[in-house]
Amino acid sequence: MTCIDMEFFGHIWTGELAGAIWQKSRKHLASCGDCRARFEKLAAARVQTEEVLGMLAPADNVAINPAMAYGPIYESICSRS
Numbered sequence: 877m878t879c880i881d882m883e884f885f886g887h888i889w890t891g892e893l894a895g896a897i898w899q900k901s902r903k904h905l906a907s908c909g910d911c912r913a914r915f916e917k918l919a920a921a922r923v924q925t926e927e928v929l930g931m932l933a934p935a936d937n938v939a940i941n942p943a944m945a946y947g948p949i950y951e952s953i954c955s956r957s
Contacts, residue, residue: 880904880911882954885918889950890943918953925949 880901887893893901905912926942 879908880915882914885915886950886954888915889918889922889946918950921949921953922946 884901888901905915922942925946929942929945
């Protein structure tokens with residue numbers, strides 16, 4: 877498997893990968909330090925984003941979907957790569 881691109885990481889976050897593709901991706905992340913480092917960096921950014929979004933919950937207590945809210949931030953990160 878070639879290295880994972882930023883768009884593919886997005887598919888990992890949204891749960892769009894399944895079966896053999898997901899297994900192949902997990903094996904690649906386990907064996908490729910560069911991809912694992914990028915994945916961990918994005919994971920940390922996602923956690924921080926979800927924490928901030930949690931503090932910004934609307935007054936009427938409507939739940940925020942972190943995956944949807946993270947989308948624009950993810951796109952911004954991808955456009956810088």
